[in-house]
Amino acid sequence: MPETIDIQLKKGVLGLCVLAVLARNESYAYEIASHLSDAIGMGEGTIYPLMRRMQTDGLVATYMVESPAGPSRKYYKLTDAGRAALEAQRDEWRGFASAVDALLEPLPATPAPLEEA
Amino acid sequence: MTRIEFLDRLCKGLKGLPPATLKEIMADYEAHFKDAAEAGRAESEVAEALGDPDRLARELRAEAGVKSWDEAKTPSNASSAIIGILGLGAIDILILLPLAGGVIGTLIGIFAAAIGAFIGGGVLFAAGPFMGLPGGIAAALLGGFGVMALAATIGAITLALTIWLVNGLVWYARLHYRVLKPALEA
Numbered sequence: 001m002p003e004t005i006d007i008q009l010k011k012g013v014l015g016l017c018v019l020a021v022l023a024r025n026e027s028y029a030y031e032i033a034s035h036l037s038d039a040i041g042m043g044e045g046t047i048y049p050l051m052r053r054m055q056t057d058g059l060v061a062t063y064m065v066e067s068p069a070g071p072s073r074k075y076y077k078l079t080d081a082g083r084a085a086l087e088a089q090r091d092e093w094r095g096f097a098s099a100v101d102a103l104l105e106p107l108p109a110t111p112a113p114l115e116e117a
Numbered sequence: 118m119t120r121i122e123f124l125d126r127l128c129k130g131l132k133g134l135p136p137a138t139l140k141e142i143m144a145d146y147e148a149h150f151k152d153a154a155e156a157g158r159a160e161s162e163v164a165e166a167l168g169d170p171d172r173l174a175r176e177l178r179a180e181a182g183v184k185s186w187d188e189a190k191t192p193s194n195a196s197s198a199i200i201g202i203l204g205l206g207a208i209d210i211l212i213l214l215p216l217a218g219g220v221i222g223t224l225i226g227i228f229a230a231a232i233g234a235f236i237g238g239g240v241l242f243a244a245g246p247f248m249g250l251p252g253g254i255a256a257a258l259l260g261g262f263g264v265m266a267l268a269a270t271i272g273a274i275t276l277a278l279t280i281w282l283v284n285g286l287v288w289y290a291r292l293h294y295r296v297l298k299p300a301l302e303a
Contacts, residue, residue, distance in 0.1 A: 029145060030152035037166070045167035048145050049176040056184045073148070 010040055014050060015059075016093060017042075019078065019086040022060060026077040051076060059085055118164040120150045130174025138181050175204045183287050195283045202290040224279055231272035238264030 017040060021032055033047040054060045059082035064072045078086065124146060131139050146167070153163040167173070182201030186194045238261045245257025252260075 028148075028152075030149050033149070034156075043166070043168045044149070044163075045169075045173050048142070048149075049173065049180050052142075052177065052180045052184075056180065056187060070151070071148075074145070 010042060013040075013093065014042060014046070015054065016086070016089045018047070018050060018054065019059065019082055019089065022076055022078050023083070023086055026075050028065075028073050028075050032076070054082070058082075118161060120160045120164065123164040123167065123170050124150075126170040127174050130171050131177060134178065134181050135185075142177055175201075178204055179290075186283065186287065190280050190283075195279075198283065198287055202287065220282065224275060227275045228272060231268045231275065233268075235265050235268035235272070238262070238266075238268060 014036070017036055018032060021027065021035055027035075029047055029051060032051075033042075033044040036042045036047065037044050051060065055062065058079055060076045061079050062074050062076055065075050066072045124143065127146060128139070128143060131142060134142075149167070150160065150163055154160070179198075179201035182194070182198035186198035188194075240261070241257060241264060242261025245261055246254040248257070250257050
């Protein structure tokens with residue numbers, strides 16, 4: 001079982017990850033779910049309530065694609081609001097991540113202050 | 118758990134949703150099983166990876182409730198949004214209930230008073246001129262009209278307050294979503 005920080009972190013960035021995946025390629029839910037499950041170990045079932053929420057919030061839109069075999073498939077794509085949200089959240093994430101990285105580094109060796117004679 | 122068992126439990130958990138929404142959600146999960154089967158995965162493994170269908174149903178219900186409230190601010194949509202959110206355990210029901218009871222009672226009381234005052238103003242406006250009240254016909258007409266306008270204003274302000282209150286509740290609950298946690302632990 002992962003530690004709490006792991007869970008909280010993933011919970012916070014799941015929406016950002018979905019936006020990022022969709023910015024690369026418009027995709028269908030199974031593909032998004034297995035992609036994120038491989039990449040960050042997200043529970044696959046979680047993607048569906050999340051996609052519905054993002055649709056309610058106007059971040060993603062759906063369209064149907066005819067499939068040669070079987071029924072047509074529901075694809076998701078970013079809306080303009082979704083692209084704006086991705087940009088804002090990406091900057092926020094990068095700023096946060098580099099701040100944490102800086103804290104994790106050992107203190108740089110500062111030159112000893114020169115003693116005035 | 119088999120595919121049929123998973124879908125069955127999910128469907129039971131979603132009872133009461135609008136039929137179109139229910140159909141859409143079930144189609145999503147059916148497509149998931151189909152795509153997974155094409156990828157060569159076993160049904161039981163896919164069902165396990167999806168997580169607990171009862172918990173997913175609670176989250177989907179809450180989402181559907183919020184969505185219908187976003188689309189139309191009706192009393193029944195407000196109650197389905199709030200009930201869905203309560204189903205998540207996102208708000209402590211024991212703290213909320215007495216508070217909500219008081220607030221809802223007050224709002225209903227104000228609405229009733231506003232409606233009563235509106236009717237009273239209407240009566241004064243319509244019947245006042247013939248009742249020989251001190252101040253004459255003009256005073257009765259103006260007074261009746263004034264009371265009606267005041268009542269309508271109070272009603273409108275209370276309505277705006279109610280909508281704002283439900284929006285605030287939805288916002289608060291979303292901040293406190295705890296439902297993703299078990300899925301991530303799986």
